[in-house]
Amino acid sequence: MDDVIIARWSPYVVGAGIGILSWVAFLLSNRPIGCSTAYVRSSGMIEKVFRGKKATQKAYYQEFTPTVDWEWMLVVGIVIGAFISSVLSGHFQVQWVPSKWAEVMGSAVSIRWVVALVGGIVMGFGARWAGGCTSGHGISGALQLAVSSWLVFLCLFISGIITAHVLFAGWGG
């Protein structure tokens, strides 16, 4: 039982666990693990509240209907699983500004919020543009040896590395 309260597990144990979890997803649900469609479905659900049927007529929402599906439940599960894990290890912490950010960019909530919001918008847009994210392409697609996924994997890391360096070097001086 001690293992569940240890804060960090070896990245190899965690990686192997995620790999095995992908077998389970393929076997029992006939689908790969992915996350980003949950957000566009939710966005469609919100739009449906304000605009009704007009929203669901959009071509993209015909393809990704604004409904709760397997992947949507998976993302809800991630929130719950991380909550359980962090509570068990005593690392649940309500926090606005991560320490690594604060070291360089300062501890102002407003700045962190605005950059995170812009980052979220760009990432959400890019995830649907690329047809998947770090899980759907980076793990599930890569392990199936999909050409699209290896391309996305490489491109998102290259551009993420450049962006992080520019942000930290440029801002932090």
Added chain:
Amino acid sequence: MLKNVHSRKGLQLVLGLFIGIAFGFLLQKGGVTNYNIIIGQLLLIDFTVVKVMLTAVLVGMIGIYGLRSLGLVILHPKPGSLGASVVGGLIFGVGFGLLGYCPGTVAGAVGQGSLDALFGGVVGMLLGTGLFAAMYPMLNRSILQRGSFGTLTLPELSRVHAWVIVIPLAGALLFILLMLERAGF
């Protein structure tokens, strides 16, 4: 194939939830729901994210191709094109670098109490994916289909049996992980 399990909708939603709980638990235990760890990877000072991902790909690949050889699973490779995969990946990376979480880990970060992940990341992603949905017809006409190669996989591309790619790639991934350890990351 467990077709009778796959076709039960209610059961599938429950399975999605439980697989998600296990996934979120593992991500949090791996430290990759932490901004510090993810931005450390992008700044190339902490290689936890790469270790987790490459190990997941290594273990996942061997298992999925093994199960496929046994006729228990079918593959679901995503279609791609230069316009969608390269440009989309590059845009994604800019957001990833600014936010410091990806779409899966941002949900895990919310679960461990990170408000920047909730009010910045999740809210931003709802806006960004909604914006994409609005622009989709125009983007699909102009750029998303450019240089399309469909659901091509590496074995199909190189016209060899899948295991001819799987085994050397597994060796290469192991080698990269060993080198990372030896280099002290």
